[in-house]
Amino acid sequence: MNEYHVPVLLSECLEALDLQDGKIYVDATFGGGGHSAKILESGKDLKLFAFDQDPDSIEQSKVLTEKYPERFVMIQDNFANLRTGLALERVKKVDGILFDLGVSSHQINEAARGFSFSGNGKLNMRMDKESELTAADVVNTYSFEKLTKIFREYGEEKEAARIARNIILERDKKEIKTTLQLSQIIEDCLISHKSIKAKARIFQALRIYINKEMDVLQTALNDSVKILNPGGRVAVISYHSLEDRIVKNLFKYEEKSCICPPEFPLCVCEKISTLEILSRKPIVPTEQEKENNPRARSAKLRIAQKREVS
Numbered sequence: 001m002n003e004y005h006v007p008v009l010l011s012e013c014l015e016a017l018d019l020q021d022g023k024i025y026v027d028a029t030f031g032g033g034g035h036s037a038k039i040l041e042s043g044k045d046l047k048l049f050a051f052d053q054d055p056d057s058i059e060q061s062k063v064l065t066e067k068y069p070e071r072f073v074m075i076q077d078n079f080a081n082l083r084t085g086l087a088l089e090r091v092k093k094v095d096g097i098l099f100d101l102g103v104s105s106h107q108i109n110e111a112a113r114g115f116s117f118s119g120n121g122k123l124n125m126r127m128d129k130e131s132e133l134t135a136a137d138v139v140n141t142y143s144f145e146k147l148t149k150i151f152r153e154y155g156e157e158k159e160a161a162r163i164a165r166n167i168i169l170e171r172d173k174k175e176i177k178t179t180l181q182l183s184q185i186i187e188d189c190l191i192s193h194k195s196i197k198a199k200a201r202i203f204q205a206l207r208i209y210i211n212k213e214m215d216v217l218q219t220a221l222n223d224s225v226k227i228l229n230p231g232g233r234v235a236v237i238s239y240h241s242l243e244d245r246i247v248k249n250l251f252k253y254e255e256k257s258c259i260c261p262p263e264f265p266l267c268v269c270e271k272i273s274t275l276e277i278l279s280r281k282p283i284v285p286t287e288q289e290k291e292n293n294p295r296a297r298s299a300k301l302r303i304a305q306k307r308e309v310s
């Protein structure tokens with residue numbers, strides 16, 4: 001197995017999904033297929049539908065499509081379209097859904113995709129190579145206010161305004177076309193020990209914004225709750241606090257059986273608890289896994305189960 005395929009929190013995910021023959025599972029983020037391959041190996045009669053919007057992943061999936069023609073279906077789509085994608089395959093309900101969010105090692109390593117601030121490539125950052133807006137469009141045309149907001153909101157970057165100002169100054173001299181140009185602009189306006197983390201945060205912010213990652217995750221999680229069979233599980237690995245917060249809050253909301261203000265003497269909201277949270281605290285990789293696979297370092301896994309009656 002090469003690095004492309006090293007699946008994060010593998011045994012924890014397999015256990016989380018409670019895999020059983022005769023049931024239907026979804027890998028919402030196929031990537032290099034590491035998790036998918038192990039899910040398929042775990043049973044003789046379980047079916048797996050995988051999603052990824054990246055054409056490179058579709059190419060990668062061909063090995064599994066050939067090996068398991070009856071049990072594996074790859075769908076090239078954004079996981080925001082989970083329900084429609086499955087409906088087109090005549091699937092309405094499933095028994096487990098896995099999300100392993102973010103970018104794959106493959107996407108980061110391929111400098112031309114523009115996700116990495118250390119390699120040089122075009123400032124692109126689209127996960128779906130066919131979508132329109134690129135990171136270069138954003139840094140070369142957005143106002144100071146808009147850039148600052150994106151860097152603060154999606155990068156949680158304290159120096160957002162300083163960096164946005166420097167981008168505006170530099171783009172007036174020369175269009176910002178590459179990842180190294182943007183890296184240099186960030187580096188030039190910060191003291192050196194701050195700049196590496198700032199670069200990571202600015203690149204993350206642009207990627208989240210370009211791919212609308214937060215909205216898409218919210219939609220996909222809401223739909224997951226709807227399409228799970230009673231007893232079915234949803235497992236989500238996130239890699240930064242913004243994603244993790246969305247997962248944690250959604251699970252908490254779905255678990256609640258009442259959302260009335262505390263001062264109400266009686267419940268009038270008619271809210272139904274749809275999920276039971278199975279991981280009160282997020283599951284994190286062992287020290288050994290973090291050492292073996294640096295990509296696992298910030299991973300957090302949360303698991304919830306669809307209630308029997310809802």
Ligand SMILES: C[S@@+](CC[C@H](N)C(=O)[O-])C[C@H]1O[C@@H](n2cnc3c(N)ncnc32)[C@H](O)[C@@H]1O
Pocket residue numbers: 004005006007008028029030031032033034035036051052053054057077078079080100101102103104105127216
């Ligand atoms: C961390 S990788 C998954 C790695 C995979 N679990 C494995 O074992 O190889 C995340 C993958 O999710 C895909 N992805 C991210 N957001 C997506 C979205 N909204 N819709 C579909 N695929 C998405 C990316 O293209 C990437 O291939």
